[in-house]
Amino acid sequence: MAFISRYSNQKPVKQEELVNEKIRFKEVLVIGDDGEQIGVLPTRQAIELAYSKELDLVCVAPNGKPPVCKIIDFGKHRFEQQKKVREMKKNSKVVSLKETQLSVTIDTHDKNVKLKRTLKWLEEGDKVKIAIRFKGRQLAHIDLGEKILNDFVAECQEFCTVEKPAKMEGRTLTAILAPKKK
Structure with missing residues (x-):
């Protein structure tokens, strides 16, 4: 999270998604597009594997040892997350x-x-x-x-x-x- 002066009128920037080249770990635990665990691979090799399947490598658990990445379609993944957030907002009722x-x-x-x-x-x-x-x-x-x-x-x-x-x-x-x- 970036430092924000209390006088600035900017909103805090949302944490960036770790996708493809933005993943900076030495090696990652890779989960395939079918949900099966592929194993621990060097990051470069995992990204190439994702590109060969015409998909993206998305880091889903950056705090894990080693970090966990999934081979999925990132656009679809982001859409599903936004859909979940909208659904939660719709179902929540504010009780005053x-x-x-x-x-x-x-x-x-x-x-x-x-x-x-x-x-x-x-x-x-x-x-x-x-x-x-x-x-x-x-x-x-x-x-x-x-x-x-x-x-x-x-x-x-x-x-x-x-x-x-x-x-x-x-x-x-x-x-x-x-x-x-x-």
Whole structure:
């Protein structure tokens, strides 16, 4: 990886593929185009063997002892790798963590509004962190906050699973809910 100044606006260069003449090892373990192991050969001889089959010598494990190279069509190999990356991106789903803040003195209507919004987030597939922040003398009544939080979680129960139960972290009582698997 090349050194990049923190003031430059260039992106880091992707590590180059070791193909044919770019392979600088003395000798390599060669795997043929049919997947059969040919053996340890000098690099020059392995490249000539690949050229004789009208294919490329690609280093697949440069850290091995000796480095492992395969005789394959490099263009096809690169296309397959790009295809795998695209497929992984397509199949991955980003789960975000939303937060609902309650208070010890919350009224019924306010709680219902926050409950509706929380249920909407859970249906969309997001995780929800429920937090109750205690201010001043409210810290003397943590049990009231736990009751409010447990009631709130109980009302969400059919749409979610409790990933992290209620826990006191500093002045905040938190719980994390995850959507139910369908």
